[in-house]
Amino acid sequence: MSKFAFTLLATDPTSMARAGLWETPHGTIETPAFMPVGTAGTVKGLTPDQLAATGARKILANTYHLALRPGPEVVADLGGLHRFFDWSGPILTDSGGFQIFSLAKLSRMTEEGVTFRSHLDGSALNLTPEKAMSIQEFLGADVIMCLDECPPADAPEEHILRAVDRTTRWAARCREAHQRSDQALFGIVQGGTIESLRIRSAEALLPFDFPGYAVGGLSVGEPPPEMYRTLEFTTPVLPVQKPRYLMGVGRPIDLIEGVLRGIDLFDCVMPTRNGRNGMAFTSTGPVRLKNARHLRDTGPLDAECPCQACQRFSRGYLRHLFMCGEMLGPILLTLHNLTFYQRLMKGLREAILEGRGHEFRASQLARWG
Ligand SMILES: Nc1nc2cc3nc(NCCc4ccc(C(=O)O)cc4)[nH]c3cc2c(=O)[nH]1
Numbered sequence: 148m149s150k151f152a153f154t155l156l157a158t159d160p161t162s163m164a165r166a167g168l169w170e171t172p173h174g175t176i177e178t179p180a181f182m183p184v185g186t187a188g189t190v191k192g193l194t195p196d197q198l199a200a201t202g203a204r205k206i207l208a209n210t211y212h213l214a215l216r217p218g219p220e221v222v223a224d225l226g227g228l229h230r231f232f233d234w235s236g237p238i239l240t241d242s243g244g245f246q247i248f249s250l251a252k253l254s255r256m257t258e259e260g261v262t263f264r265s266h267l268d269g270s271a272l273n274l275t276p277e278k279a280m281s282i283q284e285f286l287g288a289d290v291i292m293c294l295d296e297c298p299p300a301d302a303p304e305e306h307i308l309r310a311v312d313r314t315t316r317w318a319a320r321c322r323e324a325h326q327r328s329d330q331a332l333f334g335i336v337q338g339g340t341i342e343s344l345r346i347r348s349a350e351a352l353l354p355f356d357f358p359g360y361a362v363g364g365l366s367v368g369e370p371p372p373e374m375y376r377t378l379e380f381t382t383p384v385l386p387v388q389k390p391r392y393l394m395g396v397g398r399p400i401d402l403i404e405g406v407l408r409g410i411d412l413f414d415c416v417m418p419t420r421n422g423r424n425g426m427a428f429t430s431t432g433p434v435r436l437k438n439a440r441h442l443r444d445t446g447p448l449d450a451e452c453p454c455q456a457c458q459r460f461s462r463g464y465l466r467h468l469f470m471c472g473e474m475l476g477p478i479l480l481t482l483h484n485l486t487f488y489q490r491l492m493k494g495l496r497e498a499i500l501e502g503r504g505h506e507f508r509a510s511q512l513a514r515w516g
Pocket residue numbers: 241242243244245246292293295296297335362363364365366367394395396415416417420421
């Protein structure tokens with residue numbers, strides 16, 4: 148019996164949406180699921196108990212950040228990521244390639260790997276597929292990602308084709324180098340928003356029989372309708388009975404549109420980063436708490452939300468915290484936004500189990516205005 152068995156419970160007759168159960172060595176995940184981002188080993192501002200209270204079960208950490216600081220061997224000596232975070236649920240690590248291009252300086256890519264300078268101290272480093280596997284094995288996440296090449300959204304087709312084929316060659320090297328049988332290694336499909344290249348990438352990765360597949364190369368600046376269109380011709384090429392993970396996505400509407408197009412797993416910094424900046428997602432649409440209209444607002448941030456920010460405090464108080472730069476503001480809004488995202492995924496799962504995926508989409512859009 149595989150350590151990572153994925154069981155489909157229902158497929159929505161009105162869309163490509165699926166509801167499932169995904170077993171991992173650190174517990175079973177109900178899909179579709181949203182993974183909060185804990186880049187450097189913490190979901191910023193929250194204790195593990197607060198994070199669990201949002202409904203999150205699985206979290207994402209970043210190889211790039213942890214490899215630079217404190218280093219993979221240190222995390223291993225401290226007991227591995229689950230002990231380090233004190234998180235008993237599943238953890239996924241991204242392989243680092245994407246973060247190098249978005250954060251590091253002077254990054255250069257060759258067939259061997261990526262050389263770059265640390266954004267912390269400028270030291271020269273290089274990341275190869277083999278090193279990305281070794282680092283992620285030291286870190287000890289349940290799900291790890293191949294090292295891939297994610298081109299910018301506006302890259303010419305020739306560049307995207309080269310990135311697809313290099314991603315495939317690197318996937319082979321990752322598959323070869325990966326040792327730990329208690330970790331699931333996911334392949335990452337590239338191809339921009341070009342149907343022939345997406346199919347080329349997905350079909351080249353199928354023979355590796357990865358336990359799950361990620362759709363990379365999106366949420367890099369392309370218009371949302373282009374992302375949705377790309378999913379429509381990409382997910383059907385991926386195995387029905389394996390989890391599909393859309394990287395770096397997204398806004399609440401993107402989660403709904405992604406689920407309706409066959410995606411099971413998501414991660415995004417949006418709920419946590421926007422929360423820290425005073426922007427809340429609510430049942431009736433986004434709320435910018437620093438707006439003067441909330442000065443004397445005695446009501447809850449979101450009347451339908453069970454989280455501490457909504458149950459215990461007024462909008463006026465939350466706004467006050469942000470106006471004073473008090474650390475409790477970002478903490479409470481991070482709690483709220485992650486609770487909102489988890490409740491949205493729960494509602495989606497229930498709608499799929501009842502065969503009303505499109506109706507759920509219409510009802511949410513009507514309320515968000
Ligand atoms: N290995 C790998 N990792 C990826 C991570 C990604 N993350 C994104 N998008 C994140 C976009 C993003 C960035 C910032 C904010 C915010 O500040 O709110 C929101 C979304 N696209 C991504 C694509 C890849 C990819 O192909 N390969």
